[in-house]
Amino acid sequence: MKSTNNGPDSEIEIGTACKNKSCQVRYEGTSSNETECLYHPGVPVFHEGLKYWSCCQRKTTEFDKFLEQQGCETGKHNWVAVKETVQRNNCRxxxxxxxxxxxxxxxxxxxxxxxxxxxxxxxxxxxxxxxxxxxxxxxxxxxxxxxxxxxxxxxxxxxxxxxxxxxxxxxxxxxxxxxxxxxxxxxxx
CATH class of the missing domain: 2.60.40.790 (Immunoglobulin-like)
Structure with missing residues (x-):
């Protein structure tokens, strides 16, 4: 099946996982594009035995519970990993x-x-x-x-x-x- 979200030439296989952090949804056809994506926009933080996302700060000591934390932001699913096209610069x-x-x-x-x-x-x-x-x-x-x-x-x-x-x-x-x-x-x- 072809995706309408990621360009006309993008092929998305059934069962492909959403690429957004912590989203557990898998692609099941074009109807999957209509569902809301719950994901973490931040980065994982591991500090003094605690595990949490920088965006929502729900802390836990258990890694499995950290992995199961539901996202804190909603948006559209991302079925295809997008290459970064913006050039990042190093400043002093x-x-x-x-x-x-x-x-x-x-x-x-x-x-x-x-x-x-x-x-x-x-x-x-x-x-x-x-x-x-x-x-x-x-x-x-x-x-x-x-x-x-x-x-x-x-x-x-x-x-x-x-x-x-x-x-x-x-x-x-x-x-x-x-x-x-x-x-x-x-x-x-």
Whole structure:
């Protein structure tokens, strides 16, 4: 059968699983396109024995229960894995801290305020910046400490995006990112 959602030449086999995270629906014909997709738009987080999705924060210690968590957002099913066509760019990212704040600076000139999104929770930051009309910077960070979301802010400046995170406790962070990722993406202060 051919899909109307993924282009005229896309062949979808009966039984194909939806590619959206945590959606358990399988393709059973064109009627499957009419059903609602429940999925997680965030990323899985494994922190101090807890397992949860960055988008909804329903925490569990059991991996099977984590896998069974129903999605927190609704949308359309995605039967075919789509290759990313947008080129991601690397911008210089730096960070520094004071007794009460951690400031992350992403050096992306002329960030578009209508398309730039920074999502935070107490232990992570998800950064998506569109700058210089068509360039994209995307980064997810699991933080080395806990932040106060209500007292944190984002500033879009001419030459950079500043993400100012209020520390929940006035302690020094040895690294920006939690140890499990620090080897891959850490920046020095």
């Amino acid at each position: 990212m730096d960070w520094h801290q004071t007794g009460s704040n951690v400031t992350i600076s992403v050096f992306a000139k002329c960030a578009d305020p209508t398309k730039t999104i920074v999502k935070v929770n107490q232990v992570s930051v998800d950064i998506f910046i569109v700058y210089e009309d068509d360039k994209i910077y995307s980064q997810w960070l699991e933080l080395n400490g806990i932040i106060d979301i209500g007292k944190s802010c984002v500033k879009l400046l001419g030459s950079k995006v500043e993400i100012i995170l209020k520390k929940a406790e006035p302690v020094s962070w040895g690294k920006l990112q939690y140890e499990s990722q620090a080897g891959d993406h850490s920046q020095s202060s």
